[in-house]
Amino acid sequence: MHAALRGPSDYSQEPARHPSLRINAKEPFNAEATRRDLAASYITPVDFFLKRNHGPIPIVHDINSYYVTISGMIDRPRKLSLDDIKKLPKYNVTATLQCAGNRRTEMSKTRKVRGVGWDVCALGNATWGGAKLSDVLRLIGLPYHTEISPSGGKHVEFTSVDQCPEEKGGPYKASIPLGHATNPAADVLVAYEMNGEVLKRDHGYPLRVVVPGVIGARSVKWLDRIDIIEEECQGFFMQKDYKMFPPSVDWDNIEWSARTPQMDYPVQSAICSLEDTNVIVPGEVNVTGYALSGGGRGIERVELSTNGGKSWFGAIRYQKDGVPYIAGDITSDKWAWVLFKAVVDVKGDTEIVVKAVDSSANVQPESVESIWNLRGILNTCWHRVRLSTMHNLRSFL
Amino acid sequence: MHAALRGPSDYSQEPARHPSLRINAKEPFNAEATRRDLAASYITPVDFFLKRNHGPIPIVHDINSYYVTISGMIDRPRKLSLDDIKKLPKYNVTATLQCAGNRRTEMSKTRKVRGVGWDVCALGNATWGGAKLSDVLRLIGLPYHTEISPSGGKHVEFTSVDQCPEEKGGPYKASIPLGHATNPAADVLVAYEMNGEVLKRDHGYPLRVVVPGVIGARSVKWLDRIDIIEEECQGFFMQKDYKMFPPSVDWDNIEWSARTPQMDYPVQSAICSLEDTNVIVPGEVNVTGYALSGGGRGIERVELSTNGGKSWFGAIRYQKDGVPYIAGDITSDKWAWVLFKAVVDVKGDTEIVVKAVDSSANVQPESVESIWNLRGILNTCWHRVRLSTMHNLRSFL
Numbered sequence: 001m002h003a004a005l006r007g008p009s010d011y012s013q014e015p016a017r018h019p020s021l022r023i024n025a026k027e028p029f030n031a032e033a034t035r036r037d038l039a040a041s042y043i044t045p046v047d048f049f050l051k052r053n054h055g056p057i058p059i060v061h062d063i064n065s066y067y068v069t070i071s072g073m074i075d076r077p078r079k080l081s082l083d084d085i086k087k088l089p090k091y092n093v094t095a096t097l098q099c100a101g102n103r104r105t106e107m108s109k110t111r112k113v114r115g116v117g118w119d120v121c122a123l124g125n126a127t128w129g130g131a132k133l134s135d136v137l138r139l140i141g142l143p144y145h146t147e148i149s150p151s152g153g154k155h156v157e158f159t160s161v162d163q164c165p166e167e168k169g170g171p172y173k174a175s176i177p178l179g180h181a182t183n184p185a186a187d188v189l190v191a192y193e194m195n196g197e198v199l200k201r202d203h204g205y206p207l208r209v210v211v212p213g214v215i216g217a218r219s220v221k222w223l224d225r226i227d228i229i230e231e232e233c234q235g236f237f238m239q240k241d242y243k244m245f246p247p248s249v250d251w252d253n254i255e256w257s258a259r260t261p262q263m264d265y266p267v268q269s270a271i272c273s274l275e276d277t278n279v280i281v282p283g284e285v286n287v288t289g290y291a292l293s294g295g296g297r298g299i300e301r302v303e304l305s306t307n308g309g310k311s312w313f314g315a316i317r318y319q320k321d322g323v324p325y326i327a328g329d330i331t332s333d334k335w336a337w338v339l340f341k342a343v344v345d346v347k348g349d350t351e352i353v354v355k356a357v358d359s360s361a362n363v364q365p366e367s368v369e370s371i372w373n374l375r376g377i378l379n380t381c382w383h384r385v386r387l388s389t390m391h392n393l394r395s396f397l
Numbered sequence: 398m399h400a401a402l403r404g405p406s407d408y409s410q411e412p413a414r415h416p417s418l419r420i421n422a423k424e425p426f427n428a429e430a431t432r433r434d435l436a437a438s439y440i441t442p443v444d445f446f447l448k449r450n451h452g453p454i455p456i457v458h459d460i461n462s463y464y465v466t467i468s469g470m471i472d473r474p475r476k477l478s479l480d481d482i483k484k485l486p487k488y489n490v491t492a493t494l495q496c497a498g499n500r501r502t503e504m505s506k507t508r509k510v511r512g513v514g515w516d517v518c519a520l521g522n523a524t525w526g527g528a529k530l531s532d533v534l535r536l537i538g539l540p541y542h543t544e545i546s547p548s549g550g551k552h553v554e555f556t557s558v559d560q561c562p563e564e565k566g567g568p569y570k571a572s573i574p575l576g577h578a579t580n581p582a583a584d585v586l587v588a589y590e591m592n593g594e595v596l597k598r599d600h601g602y603p604l605r606v607v608v609p610g611v612i613g614a615r616s617v618k619w620l621d622r623i624d625i626i627e628e629e630c631q632g633f634f635m636q637k638d639y640k641m642f643p644p645s646v647d648w649d650n651i652e653w654s655a656r657t658p659q660m661d662y663p664v665q666s667a668i669c670s671l672e673d674t675n676v677i678v679p680g681e682v683n684v685t686g687y688a689l690s691g692g693g694r695g696i697e698r699v700e701l702s703t704n705g706g707k708s709w710f711g712a713i714r715y716q717k718d719g720v721p722y723i724a725g726d727i728t729s730d731k732w733a734w735v736l737f738k739a740v741v742d743v744k745g746d747t748e749i750v751v752k753a754v755d756s757s758a759n760v761q762p763e764s765v766e767s768i769w770n771l772r773g774i775l776n777t778c779w780h781r782v783r784l785s786t787m788h789n790l791r792s793f794l
Contacts, residue, residue, distance in 0.1 A: 145542070145582070154727075185542070185576070244758050246698055248709060260725045264694070264757035294757050295692070297661070301643055309767060312645060328657045330551075355767070360661035360691050361641050361775045362759040363768060370706060370752070371760060378758045 004066040005206065005222060007058045007163040007171065014057055015201045018047040025116050028053040029202075032121035039272030039288050042125065042319055042339055043094070046200055049124035050216070052099050054172055054237075055162040057201050058222040066206055068190075072227030073153035074140050082206055085190055088131035088139075093187045095212035095335035096292050097219055098123035100242055100262060103270065103379035110368050113376030114251075120270035120383065123292075125337050128210045129193030134184040136226070147179040153228035156181040157235075158209045158220035168236040174218045175233035176211055176263070187212050187335060190223070212335035213295045214263050215377075217242045232261060247372040254374065265294035266380050267364055269302055269340070269356035274385040282389045285344045287315070289383075291356035292337040298327030298359040302340040305353045309366065309382065315340035315354075327359045348389050355382045401463040402603065402619060404455045404560040404568065411454055412598045415444040422513050425450040426599075429518035436669030436685050439522065439716055439736055440491070443597055446521035447613070449496050451569055451634075452559040454598050455619040463603055465587075469624030470550035471537050479603055482587055485528035485536075490584045492609035492732035493689050494616055495520035497639055497659060500667065500776035507765050510773030511648075517667035517780065520689075522734050525607045526590030531581040533623070544576040550625035553578040554632075555606045555617035565633040571615045572630035573608055573660070584609050584732060587620065609732035610692045611660050612774075614639045629658060644769040651771065662691035663777050664761055666699055666737070666753035671782040679786045682743045684712070686780075688753035689734040695724030695756040699737040702750045706763065706779065712737035712751075724756045745786050752779045 011027045021031040032038075033048035060066060063082065071077040101115050102122035134144055137156070148154050157175040164172055180186050189210040192199055199205040204221030211218045217237055232238060243259040269291035291299045303312035317325040317338045325338050344352060355364045365371050368381040408424045418428040429435075430445035457463060460479065468474040498512050499519035531541055534553070545551050554572040561569055577583050586607040589596055596602040601618030608615045614634055629635060640656040666688035688696045700709035714722040714735045722735050741749060752761045762768055765778040 147582075179582070185544075244697065244754070246700060246709060246711065246754075248711070260697070260723070260756065262758065266757055266759040295694075297692075300641065300657070303643060312643065312767070314643065314645075326657070357641070357643075359657070360663055360759075361659065361768075361777075362663040362757075363762045365760045366763050366767070370709075370763070371758075380758075 004062040005058055005060050005161050005224065007161045007222070008056045009163050011056050013059055017051065017202070021051070022119065022121070024118060028055050029057070030116045032118060035119070035121060035272040035275065038121045039290065039339070043195060044124035044126055046194055046197070046203065049126060049203065050097065050099055050122050051202050052122070052216060054164040054168065058161050060206055063206060068207055068223050069225045070136070070140050071225065072157070072229050073149055073151040074228050076140055078140055080136070082192065085131050085136065085192065085207065088135045090129060091132055091187070091189065092127050092129050093189055093210070093212060093335060094125065094127045094333040095187070095210060096123055096125040096337040097210070097216040098265065098268070098292065100215040100217055100265065100377040104376040107368050107372060107376045107379040110372055113374055115376045120272065126194050127196065128189050128191040129196070130189040130191030132184055133188040133190055133209070134182045136190050137182055142182055144182055144184055145179065146182045149178060149228050152230055154178050155229050155232050157227045157229045157233045158223060159225040159227070160220050160222045161224045162222055171224065172220060172237060173233050173235035174220050174238055175229060176214070176218055178228065215242065215265050218263065241375065242377060244377060245373045245375070247370065250374050262377065265378055267293040267356050267358040267362045268380045269354050269364065270383040271352065271354050271385050274352070274387070276385055278385065278387045279390055280346065280387050282347055283345070285346050285387065286341065287344055287352060288339065288341045289354060290337045290339055291317070293358035293362065296334045298332065298334065299325070299338040300327045300357045300359050300361065302338070302354065302356045304342055304344065306344060306350050308351060309353055313342070315342040346387055346389060350387045351384055352387065353382050353384045401459045402455055402457050402558050402621065404558045404619070405453045406560050408453050410456055414448065414599070418448070419516065419518070421515060425452050426454070427513045429515060432516070432518060432669040432672065435518045436687065436736070440592060441521035441523055443591055443594070443600065446523060446600065447494070447496055447519050448599050449519070449613060451561040451565065455558050456598070457603055460603060465604055465620050466622045467533070467537050468622065469554070469626050470546055470548040471625050473537055475537055477533070477536070479589065482528050482533065482589065482604065485532045487526060488529055488584070488586065489524050489526050490586055490607070490609060490732060491522065491524045491730040492584070492607060493520055493522040493734040494607070494613040495662065495665070495689065497612040497614055497662065497774040501773040504765050504769060504773045504776040507769055510771055512773045517669065523591050524593065525586050525588040526593070527586040527588030527607070529581055530585040530587055530606065531579045533587050534579055539579055541579055541581055542576065543579045546575060546625050549627055551575050552626050552629050554624045554626045554630045555620060556622040556624070557617050557619045558621045559619055568621065569617060569634060570630050570632035571617050571635055572626060573611070573615055575625065612639060612662050615660065638772065639774060641774060642770045642772070644767065647771050659774065662775055664690040664753050664755040664759045665777045666751050666761065667780040668749065668751050668782050671749070671784070673782055675782065675784045676787055677743065677784050679744055680742070682741045682784065683738065684741050684749060685736065685738045686751060687734040687736055690755035690759065693731045695729065695731065696722070696735040697724045697754045697756050697758065699735070699751065699753045701739055701741065703741060703747050705748060706750055710739070712739040743784055743786060747784045748781055749784065750779050750781045
């Protein structure tokens with residue numbers, strides 16, 4: 001165990017959290033912002049950024065003796081202090097991290113799935129500051145764009161110091177392909193800042209990995225080790241979780257090895273200015289929310305329907321307020337979500353549906369049935385909110 | 398006009414074609430294989446590979462004086478002969494090229510679209526032999542992984558010698574981003590071979606571009622010029638065609654500049670062992686076909702349903718006969734389609750539906766309505782074939 005950074009075994013030393021969070025599990029602590037808090041800003045304040053944990057939050061005892069070990073199938077293993085990492089060129093990358101379980105609660109309504117329940121806010125968009133992993137790996141002799149190391153390594157494994165439950169096999173781990181890790185354009189960071197401030201404990205202090213365009217589960221926090229390994233990480237969260245199964249597979253016929261670990265993710269969108277059911281006064285309703293896609297693919301359009309999908313109209317997309325978003329524009333934040341807004345004139349009971357199309361023309365499925373999976377990951381079906389109008393309400397006000 | 402390679406202005410000198418092709422337009426010649434011919438092999442024979450043209454097929458008058466001009470925003474323009482290109486390291490890349498209009502005829506049944514009609518065979522999978530474009534561009538001083546040239550160039554434009562109709566503004570052109578062109582891992586080729594033989598005239602002899610993972614329209618044939626340009630190509634086929642519009646846009650309200658040129662494409666699949674309507678003898682029916690996705694994303698699963706999508710079962714996926722396909726396996730052909738097969742026991746009138754999921758968990762839409770677009774591109778909805786059973790037929794045989 002790392003002496004300067006410890007994963008405690010109980011929950012007596014958790015950090016303080018914002019009181020308005022929606023808590024989905026207390027121990028380990030898993031919480032998301034309310035819809036309105038999340039959609040209020042393009043850059044998600046740290047307080048409202050998804051808290052996703054598998055054990056108690058680690059504690060730094062002595063930041064001056066903290067180091068991350070770089071080892072595995074390499075000639076020259078290294079221990080790098082925080083200062084060593086900070087001496088590398090610093091990059092600020094705005095990237096959305098989305099938990100693969102986002103919108104799981106909705107999937108569970110069709111047929112029960114296992115896992116922490118999440119509404120539509122199991123994600124956040126932050127500006128991460130740190131060194132590029134590709135530069136860290138150059139320090140140990142791996143040039144940019146290395147797919148296989150001289151010793152035959154093809155993956156890079158990140159290991160945390162957190163204490164996950166015993167059945168999950170020790171600290172949290174994940175890996176990404178070496179070619180991804182050594183590609184400077186992939187913007188994989190070893191980050192020490194979030195939104196211009198030192199990382200908070202909940203988000204991986206003192207060092208975490210940020211893998212843009214990939215499900216959040218690969219962005220390991222509280223970094224203890226980076227290892228060059230031959231094949232993908234064999235840890236629980238790569239091999240027995242975060243895999244996408246078809247609807248026909250359930251717990252009695254699951255074969256984990258038949259599927260590959262989920263990395264990239266599909267196009268997604270959700271309405272955040274309304275709950276799933278709402279009672280409103282008839283009139284103009286602001287509809288806002290987010291859309292995003294994996295792999296750096298942009299959002300080509302966001303569309304709304306008030307007749308169940310028979311016809312659609314486009315929403316305004318933006319990343320910076322007042323500046324229309326254009327997919328493929330190199331000044332846009334390629335790894336970040338796109339916010340959208342529209343005004344809908346609601347006269348009577350109405351269902352509003354949203355769906356997005358990414359720059360590869362991928363679409364969201366209409367209903368959850370065809371993408372249902374036993375672990376409840378990647379629910380990306382059209383998001384629907386229902387509005388009941390109270391015609392009398394106006395006279396009360 | 399290039400003296401050694403000419404785009405004739407009429408159709409009097411077209412090459413011979415296989416008699417079993419399904420001809421969708423004679424002049425310019427546009428044809429696809431029958432479903433059974435296409436699905437009969439993983440590598441598509443040249444004869445059965447999609448023929449997609451916008452004018453008469455160019456003719457090489459003197460291969461020894463043929464050259465391709467590399468110019469634009471660079472310091473050292475070059476003319477490269479075929480031998481110059483062949484002196485560069487040769488790569489063989491197996492890649493599927495799919496016309497964005499594949500399955501257009503089916504889309505047109507919902508609401509009429511403009512463009513050549515295509516069944517489900519407007520694609521082919523070939524092994525292309527040639528130099529990497531990234532190596533060609535190194536010859537003119539652009540290193541690998543260059544996003545912007547020293548002079549500010551951000552795109553690479555390919556120009557053909559073919560004579561497109563006048564309203565389409567001269568020879569066929571397209572561009573891709575410079576970062577894509579100079580990335581050796583993107584496997585963009587300047588190809589002179591197809592399936593181990595010299596390119597045929599229909600497929601771009603003497604030199605063509607092959608851009609794996611991108612709609613076929615960017616893989617320019619009969620190459621005359623490669624230019625480094627500042628912004629994306631302003632030619633007709635980039636700016637006034639091959640863009641994806643929402644269903645609400647029609648010819649009376651189209652604004653071409655509002656959309657970006659389609660490059661990457663979404664997950665797709667189709668059944669090839671059956672026509673859309675079939676009369677069969679009850680019993681076991683072999684269902685085979687293809688699945689593919691853009692951007693090098695693999696195929697995570699292919700599923701069939703015989704009850705309209707209420708339940709699904711998996712099909713066997715393969716690239717090499719007898720070797721199961723595994724998405725993400727580095728020995729698989731990353732840019733190539735995946736074939737599938739299954740046996741369905743058909744007892745009475747049946748609809749068989751196929752859909753695929755790619756490695757990013759992107760899915761095909763259930764119906765065509767939500768992806769209908771006026772140019773009829775990228776029809777990727779679930780593919781359905783109907784079987785009527787003739788219970789009496791057995792007694793006739």
